[in-house]
Amino acid sequence: MLTTAAAGALALSAAAVAQAAPGTPGAPAAPPRQPSEQDVGQQVDALYAQAEAATERYDGARERLRTLRTEAADLQDRLARGQDAVNRMLDDLGQVAGAEYRSGGIDPGVQLMLSSDPAHYLDGAAVVDRLAAQQADALREVAARQRALAQQRAEADARLAELERVRSALARDKRQIQDRLGRARALLGTLSAAQRARLAADDARGAELRAGRGAGRTALAALPAPADNRAAAAVAAATSALGSPYFFGAAGPRAFDCSGLTSWAWAKAGVALPRTSQGQAGAGRRVPLADARPGDLVIYYGDMHHVGMYVGGGTIIHAPYPGARVRYERVDTMPVAAVVRV
Template sequence: MGSHRRPAEPGLDRSTRVTVLSAAAATAAAALAAVPAGAAPQDKPSDTRATVDRLYEQAEQATEAYNKADERADKLRAQVERARDSIARGQERINQMRGALGALAGAQYREGGIDPTLQLMLSSDPEGYLDKATALDRVSTRQAGQLTDLRQAQRGLAQQRTEAGRKLAELEKSRAVVARHKRLVENKLAQARRLLNSLPSEEREAYDRSSRSGAGRAELPELGGAPSSSRAAAAIAAARSAIGRPYVWGANGPSGFDCSGLMQWSYAQAGVGLPRTSQAQRYAGRQVPLAQAQPGDLVTYRDDASHIGMYMGNGQVVHAPYPGAPVRYDPVGMMPVSSVTRV
């Protein structure tokens, strides 16, 4: 099943993101509502298996949306933390500036009283007085510069606080989207399990042994051809080491994986940072024709690139198929191939 994440686009276009995520949720919800909760008595096992496959495909798509939302929440969370740190540093600087002005005021007082302008500037609302042009005529050059710096720092801090508040509100919305997509995935997987359990035991065992192409394997075949690079070779070694580990939706290793999580983890072992989603991984390198695929290339499936595997040569990919099917080899043509990417 596909877990995958595309790096968030620069900026925080909230309306666009919320619209996209809401549309994805609505689409997934509609698909979910259209699938029966269990097999009808007249359904043939082949029909039930086809429905289970369709549920897994829909769950992959919902997982993709989940991973995107979760990645966005992570980025927003980091931005909020950085904003808080920056605000704290800004407040400390303002406190130091006010302290310096206070020391200057003390010196003036000892020399015969505080200038009325400075008294106003050290009050709770110095900006109001600074906005009056005549004030600058009554403050020394040094004081005017310090007080102007203070005003600018206060305005900058206010802007940072406003932006931090906006990001925090966006983070809370993103968390809600994550939770919604998580429920969609869990519902689809629960439906798939119920349908599988409705099959006769021999049919269920046959399904567990097979992939969507009916030829899943856990043994280690020889590579068919040379990897495209040394980093591809390292990623291949990592992916092969993951054979037999369980499919876990939303996971990127090392104990469990979803499809894009396996690709991200494998290339991370080679020192290469891939984006989290299969749709983003699709564009993480140079696209080549399937006929020119080399071991280590990424193979994405379906038009929406909701599933991904790593080409191993000899017409085989290694991938994390779906819940209940561990990381394994399958024929590259198990599903419609949408692209091949050389990292």
């Protein structure tokens, strides 16, 4: 049974295979012992747990990447529009300065003596003073806008630098997921087709039995109804996904990872949840496990890398790991880190 084995198998190396005891000196070494189905199941389960933790990091990085791209594009658009406005203001000021230069910059006292209408000139001088004050205001505004643009450039540069860091993290997590899944496939490949089928069947049967015990041996269809309409819609959506395959990074409607299932189900109820199990751990109010209601999120493991949805009767529905399908499970099959009411 793979899920139960995960809690105790994380320290196992995927390559750890017991060796036969050496014979007498000079005798040929005994061939390595073929790993049993149980050995392979524990090691594969450990690899799946590591892959799932990397998947949650991958989902978070992918979501952050989308946010950063939007923010960076918005900042760059604001920068372009702000720079255009500053350029127009500078152009206007340049035209005024050019006109003054072409007029010769005659001293105001000389202009008064040469004027045939001193009163008219004095009226004009007042206008010039007002224009000069307006130019000073315009210069101050240009300087303020340039300072704002410099700050926006710094913010845009910071977003772009984070964008590159997140891209690198995304690629690293994807490589780790592919590595763990590849090693798991290789381990499963050491078993015969009949052994692999038996291992999968035992795992599914064990989950079904555990779910039945969690529900107090009542039919799962008779589990208590959620307390409110939103939770009812989320539970209905999650149960409609029963039997769907697990796939890393998937959030429905045909395949899911663990947080993809819960975020998709609650989205059907009109509620937007964070994309990762760690994010969903902070998406609502914490409640004791004993007070869990249908629709609550159950977060598992110390690093909170797995999540399921409580459906009542001591049972959750979740997307377990690669190779398994969305199914019911007893709520305490894995170590519970938190229960969150959305």
